[in-house]
Amino acid sequence: MNWLPLVILLFPAVGGALLAGRGWRWPRPLTVIIGPGVVWLSFFAVLYGYWTDVNVDQTYWTWIRAGSFVLPVNLLLDHLSLFMCLVITGVGGLIVTYAVGYMEHESDASYARFFCYMDVFVFSMLLLVLAGNFVFLIVGWALVGLSSYLLIGFYYWRPAAVVAARKAFVMNVIGDVGMILGTFVVFLQFHATTYGNFGWVPKSDSGYLELAAFLFLVGAVAKSAQLPLHTWLPDAMEGPTPVSALIHAATMVTAGVYLVGRLHPIYDVAAVAHHTVAIVGAVTALFAATIAIVQVDIKRVLAYSTMSQIGYMFLAVGMGAYAAGFFHLLSHAFFKALLFMSAGNVIHAMDDEQDMRRYGGLWGQLRWTSPSFLIGSLALVGVFPLVGFFSKEFVLGAVFSKPDDPVSIWVWVVGFVTAVLTGFYTGRMWWVAFWGRPSETRPVEQPHEAPGVMLIPVLILALLSTAGGLVQTSALGFGTTLVEDYLKPVLGALAWPPSPIELIVTIATFAFGVLAFLGAYLMYVPRSERRAAFLDGVAEVAMAQPRPWSEQFPRLQALLEHKYYFDELYDFVFIRPLNWIASWGDRRIDRTVIDGSLTGVAALIEDGGAGLGALENGYFRSYVLVFVGGAIVAGLIVLWRAFT
Amino acid sequence: MALDAGTLQIGGESIESSWFLILAALLFSIGSVGILVRRNPLVILVCIELMLNAVNLTLVTFSRQLQNLDGQLFALMSLTVAAAEAVVGLGILVDIFKLRELEDVDDLSELKG
Numbered sequence: 001m002n003w004l005p006l007v008i009l010l011f012p013a014v015g016g017a018l019l020a021g022r023g024w025r026w027p028r029p030l031t032v033i034i035g036p037g038v039v040w041l042s043f044f045a046v047l048y049g050y051w052t053d054v055n056v057d058q059t060y061w062t063w064i065r066a067g068s069f070v071l072p073v074n075l076l077l078d079h080l081s082l083f084m085c086l087v088i089t090g091v092g093g094l095i096v097t098y099a100v101g102y103m104e105h106e107s108d109a110s111y112a113r114f115f116c117y118m119d120v121f122v123f124s125m126l127l128l129v130l131a132g133n134f135v136f137l138i139v140g141w142a143l144v145g146l147s148s149y150l151l152i153g154f155y156y157w158r159p160a161a162v163v164a165a166r167k168a169f170v171m172n173v174i175g176d177v178g179m180i181l182g183t184f185v186v187f188l189q190f191h192a193t194t195y196g197n198f199g200w201v202p203k204s205d206s207g208y209l210e211l212a213a214f215l216f217l218v219g220a221v222a223k224s225a226q227l228p229l230h231t232w233l234p235d236a237m238e239g240p241t242p243v244s245a246l247i248h249a250a251t252m253v254t255a256g257v258y259l260v261g262r263l264h265p266i267y268d269v270a271a272v273a274h275h276t277v278a279i280v281g282a283v284t285a286l287f288a289a290t291i292a293i294v295q296v297d298i299k300r301v302l303a304y305s306t307m308s309q310i311g312y313m314f315l316a317v318g319m320g321a322y323a324a325g326f327f328h329l330l331s332h333a334f335f336k337a338l339l340f341m342s343a344g345n346v347i348h349a350m351d352d353e354q355d356m357r358r359y360g361g362l363w364g365q366l367r368w369t370s371p372s373f374l375i376g377s378l379a380l381v382g383v384f385p386l387v388g389f390f391s392k393e394f395v396l397g398a399v400f401s402k403p404d405d406p407v408s409i410w411v412w413v414v415g416f417v418t419a420v421l422t423g424f425y426t427g428r429m430w431w432v433a434f435w436g437r438p439s440e441t442r443p444v445e446q447p448h449e450a451p452g453v454m455l456i457p458v459l460i461l462a463l464l465s466t467a468g469g470l471v472q473t474s475a476l477g478f479g480t481t482l483v484e485d486y487l488k489p490v491l492g493a494l495a496w497p498p499s500p501i502e503l504i505v506t507i508a509t510f511a512f513g514v515l516a517f518l519g520a521y522l523m524y525v526p527r528s529e530r531r532a533a534f535l536d537g538v539a540e541v542a543m544a545q546p547r548p549w550s551e552q553f554p555r556l557q558a559l560l561e562h563k564y565y566f567d568e569l570y571d572f573v574f575i576r577p578l579n580w581i582a583s584w585g586d587r588r589i590d591r592t593v594i595d596g597s598l599t600g601v602a603a604l605i606e607d608g609g610a611g612l613g614a615l616e617n618g619y620f621r622s623y624v625l626v627f628v629g630g631a632i633v634a635g636l637i638v639l640w641r642a643f644t
Numbered sequence: 645m646a647l648d649a650g651t652l653q654i655g656g657e658s659i660e661s662s663w664f665l666i667l668a669a670l671l672f673s674i675g676s677v678g679i680l681v682r683r684n685p686l687v688i689l690v691c692i693e694l695m696l697n698a699v700n701l702t703l704v705t706f707s708r709q710l711q712n713l714d715g716q717l718f719a720l721m722s723l724t725v726a727a728a729e730a731v732v733g734l735g736i737l738v739d740i741f742k743l744r745e746l747e748d749v750d751d752l753s754e755l756k757g
Contacts, residue, residue: 613756616755616756617753617756618752618753618754618755618756619750619753619756620682620688620747620749620750621679621681621683621749621750621751624679624680625680628679628680630677
């Protein structure tokens with residue numbers, strides 16, 4: 001039993017190593033078996049741990065012992081890590097299986113390379129959540145960043161993919177530095193390298209504790225693409241779609257939520273940092289939702305939606321509603337992976353076209369993918385009884401009910417507005433891409449539904465997104481609380497009771513979200529393309545065709561299309577000064593001082609060598625003359641010494 | 645026998661050791677001047693032998709004068725080295741002669757700086 005964490009880690013590690021070593025020479029069926037197979041084996045090991053209720057903090061050996069610094073190799077498999085492992089290997093297994101179909105057009109070598117990277121990613125992510133000390137946490141943290149880099153840049157012959165990969169890596173390294181500095185603070189001030197149930201966390205707040213909490217928050221913000229380190233996530237959509245589904249929606253980007261949850265004893269005490277988590281989450285949720293309204297690339301809409309939903313998780317854990325945050329993590333893993341994979345099917349059917357304005361009319365043509373995408377969209381909006389309803393309302397309800405906190409009501413307001421915006425941009429995506437008549441510029445007239453290996457994982461996730469909410473129905477005030485109960489030993493219970501009007505608020509959020517979803521229909525489906533049976537019964541409303549607000553507010557449109565000019569701002573503040581300093585250094589320092597000193601030394605040696613070389617004239621007698629002359633001089637010195 | 649500094653007993657006769665040393669100095673000088681002025685490689689080798697043996701003569705002289713065998717042992721060692729040196733030197737010369745006509749050692753100046 002104590003070996004279970006190692007066993008869970010072992011499978012994807014071995015799979016990745018095998019594929020890395022020999023995979024490119026293997027026949028494709030072997031890659032197909034090993035690539036997803038090891039993830040599923042790991043999933044079964046996790047399931048075994050779930051059924052036998054494993055709860056171990058196992059130290060295998062001591063890795064480093066230097067004075068007071070002792071670092072054991074320990075893995076922690078408690079309810080929180082098991083929960084995360086279930087998401088990683090379960091959803092991960094589905095997505096890697098889906099990739100078997102999605103990547104089939106690649107060459108054999110690229111195919112094996114893809115599954116190698118995916119297995120390495122799963123291993124790294126499992127290491128991140130199973131680590132029992134800060135050092136292994138950082139190792140996993142950095143390795144998922146590396147896997148993300150490799151997979152975003154998978155199509156390395158595309159310059160855009162390479163640039164996006166580099167951007168993601170640099171942003172993630174900023175976070176890694178925060179993590180490492182936070183670990184230093186924890187070690188120097190609290191003398192801890194392992195979590196050790198966090199007995200070392202002081203009972204009262206202190207500057208150093210806040211510092212450590214803020215430094216870890218930098219890591220969480222970078223990894224989870226929250227403001228202001230968010231700009232890499234939309235660009236990361238350059239990677240293959242299964243990568244976007246697994247790494248940039250379901251698992252890796254939620255690592256920041258896991259970090260805050262795992263370190264919640266620190267954040268419970270460090271009040272300022274804890275509130276900052278909530279505020280960062282709320283601002284990002286709103287910020288990303290507004291940008292999602294104007295995006296035209298279907299994967300980018302989903303990317304901004306992911307940022308926004310992770311913002312929800314951040315505001316939940318930042319407010320202390322940990323179970324709500326982690327339930328939303330689970331639910332988001334289901335429906336966002338579903339959305340990405342359905343979008344992948346659509347992109348596949350549309351000859352790799354990602355601009356959704358060029359889709360249109362897919363409903364009815366993609367018989368399985370369209371309903372799946374609709375389920376994912378409705379879960380994202382938070383429609384009862386899909387999983388997104390229960391998780392989002394759990395988050396917002398818990399935040400709304402939190403007493404004695406000046407921030408909570410504002411965080412709730414932002415969360416509410418974001419929920420309405422979510423309804424709107426999801427509606428826009430759905431109506432534009434799937435409804436109405438096929439676009440005149442659509443690349444494929446009669447799209448083909450995806451093969452079974454790509455459909456079955458999608459359908460399983462559609463089922464989970466539909467029924468998954470039943471494990472935690474506390475948003476309604478009654479029913480099951482399985483997720484909350486399961487995580488209670490690690491995260492503690494919610495510290496406050498639900499407010500009496502919580503249910504009203506829940507219904508209001510739900511209602512406005514759905515209205516926004518339907519409102520997008522009026523805005524984005526032209527009147528001529530509306531189907532009589534749908535909604536047009538409400539004649540007055542249906543006849544309306546509001547002018548697109550992009551025409552009404554062109555400046556707002558431009559602001560959103562440029563994503564609030566964050567890229568331009570970073571370009572102006574960081575990149576251009578760095579380029580300027582670099583080119584100045586190139587001209588003034590590198591070429592003059594450094595090159596000059598090196599060529600100077602070389603020239604000195606060369607000239608000196610030429611001068612000395614003149615002595616070596618090649619004539620034997622001249623050497624002998626020097627020798628004899630030397631002997632005579634030596635003899636004279638001896639004689640002179642002897643006579644004085 | 646009383647040790648008279650500067651006198652050697654050879655075949656019942658006493659000879660001043662200075663004569664031997666002067667002879668050695670002359671031989672050495674002839675050898676070194678020969679190396680400097682002659683260009684025939686074989687003659688140069690002969691001159692080197694001459695210098696070596698001048699030194700050997702000094703060693704043996706002092707050995708007799710000081711009644712100490714170290715000098716004679718050293719001379720024997722020096723003879724061995726000289727033999728080896730003659731072998732190597734002549735071997736190199738034979739190889740060079742195989743490659744080309746050599747008029748004097750000044751033709752062998754490829755390694756000049």
